[in-house]
Amino acid sequence: MEKTEKSHSFRTSGTNLRKAKTHNHSVVLEVIRTQGPISRTKISQVTSLSRQTIQNIVAQLEELDLIQMTASKIVGRGHPGMEVSLNKDAALSFGIHVDRTRATAVVCNLDGQATWETTRDLSSATPEAANTAIAAIVSTFRKAHGDLFPTVVGCGIAAAGPFGSQTVPNGDPTSFHELGTQENLALLERQLGLPIALENDAAAAAVGEGFYGAGRGVENFAFLQFGVGLGAGFVLKGDPYTGSHGNAGELGHVIVELDGEPCPCGNSGCLERYLSIDALCRHLGLPRDDRSTFNTISELIDAKDEKIIAWIKNAIPRLHQAVNILELMLDPETIIIGGTTPESFLKLLIQMATPFPAALSKREDGKRIQNGAAGNFSVALGASAVSMNTHFAPSVSRLVL
Amino acid sequence: MEKTEKSHSFRTSGTNLRKAKTHNHSVVLEVIRTQGPISRTKISQVTSLSRQTIQNIVAQLEELDLIQMTASKIVGRGHPGMEVSLNKDAALSFGIHVDRTRATAVVCNLDGQATWETTRDLSSATPEAANTAIAAIVSTFRKAHGDLFPTVVGCGIAAAGPFGSQTVPNGDPTSFHELGTQENLALLERQLGLPIALENDAAAAAVGEGFYGAGRGVENFAFLQFGVGLGAGFVLKGDPYTGSHGNAGELGHVIVELDGEPCPCGNSGCLERYLSIDALCRHLGLPRDDRSTFNTISELIDAKDEKIIAWIKNAIPRLHQAVNILELMLDPETIIIGGTTPESFLKLLIQMATPFPAALSKREDGKRIQNGAAGNFSVALGASAVSMNTHFAPSVSRLVL
DNA sequence: TTTATTTGTCAATTTGTTTTAAAAAATAGA
């Protein structure tokens, strides 16, 4: 038997025709998805593959019912071509956002349209309860839409990381550390009958914006996630980046004040102490884990409550710091801000924080700081995108490993 | 004529057999370079290419004189195989580090051994003077080693960025902005008769450590560069990462103090104000751009001078912040510290800053913070590595764009 | 009407990897 000691680095693993083929198929699908409807000739130019090759690939994608051919509306000299467009409903995926109190789930198609959504309260803030809720959500959908279930390609789950055994569990009990163990994921896969992709919430939201939203076609961007804490997710060179242990983007624990407020993480002066929903709740004396808090904040914003305005004023320099760090470290094209908070809150925060201090790199107007396209569902939608991404999007790992 | 509107994103550009070939050749060479001497069977396992394919590729690399076959020393059952090893001197490249006062140059082989080195003072702190110095260095080497010149594959240049038109020139006149314009690079290429690769100093040093030094084989790491200012260079997923405008890693201008010391960049409280050779010089009342400063610092360190010790004590929390930011943002396997400073200084700084505050991810002992392998020449060596990297190392861009 | 231009299709070709097969060389065990 051949030893298949798989290399895990791009730099040391070769490729072959088979892998090239799957890559090219992904690429063509990606171009159709993001730029379609589009003629085959145009695809050929964009991908730098020959017309004939595109012809073949498109034919095969049509065979799989992933795309459709339509008569071109473009007028011009020459043979009138057909255009190719994505068959948006060819695939569905679950996206489930799990936090301490509940699981928020969507079922999305290839265009990021949620065809189904639901929420379910967790019986307790434990991984077991999360497992139960996830399984219940999937089976509920299956019962209601048995006809659609076969087109579901996978299930993306997002929760507050970090996961994995390489990480030091911090004092904060927010993290669902055990959710991400190999055993638990394998168990869930068997139970659900679906491949599972797990990602931390900010990273998932970033993938979501990249796949469906404001980050579509953007090479490098950061997603700033206002969850309970403060996190960031990165898409670098078109690929999600999560670091060596999956903990990249833990912006909330960057120390911004040398002898600042103590943080449950053990350090003090963490950014999250000053800029997060958690910090706002402490300022307002609201319970952090209560769903009513969401509405309360929303109402206070609408009422232009003095206390909340004061907090925002105080938080602005911290937001500037966050943006400063992201821009200087990663030099992204854009920073997308979102989270599971009232949209009015983020909108006001960004508005009051504008103009942001001068940056080193010039960016297109309106492209420096953006509001996320997915709103409150950014994480759940992102989780679904993570799953879609692993199935359909071009990725270095599939080309080479 | 075919329109060759080249796609610039990995996600939208296809590949073919030809590109796969160049990738596989790079991969095999990379494996031999980093893991050689190595048997062909072993290469086959590592790269997940078939034995026969490795046979073919190795034969072609031998034809090009890039590698050599040697009798294997491995004993064991079975036919004794040959081992493949890198022909270290098959290629040379220039690495030139340009700062305000001088150009430091090395000529390196594929193993990072400097076969030649020189320095040359700049007549003035202008791009023109830099051009002149670079040209003089190359022609000096050519005159002295005409026989070796044909094996030179390129010239890497490193200077304090940012370069390019997309960037806002900041108040600091350290930057050689004009060096990186298209026109100037084209001019230099014609003048030198060599392909040029330009990179900012920290990024170059990072590439150097990744290609030759402490970052060999490490997937994700950051290089913390003590130049005049403070910069960071990143290698992510085995590839250099420099951001959308080439300004990633400008760690020195991260604002760490809300109403801190004003910085020439326009903001105030930049990390560089507290942690950099520039800051040290200000503390000691030494001239920043004078070469004698280097020796002075070295002597003060040896003498355990109180004033410098006091400065370091003060700077330690700032170094902790820098490491904290790098680790939280990128979750690298390791952080490599280096720069154009006396080695004793960095050594003492790291020593006094140890232990570093707890991190989120567990890292192998001794692999969390490392001293750079290239010492003072890290940037020049890095510049050479940048050139080598573009010629020989596997890269997504060559596989796909 | 003629010509230029673009798209779609077919068949043949190219190219690099993989598969298959067989020989050669060394060790371990009988």
Add this chain to the structure above:
DNA sequence: TCTATTTTTTAAAACAAATTGACAAATAAA
């Protein structure tokens, strides 16, 4: 010493996907 086993080496044929070139068809512009 002989034999089975293991591993490397080499050669030839098979294979799979992209490319190339040629030509037909359709349309707009001249």
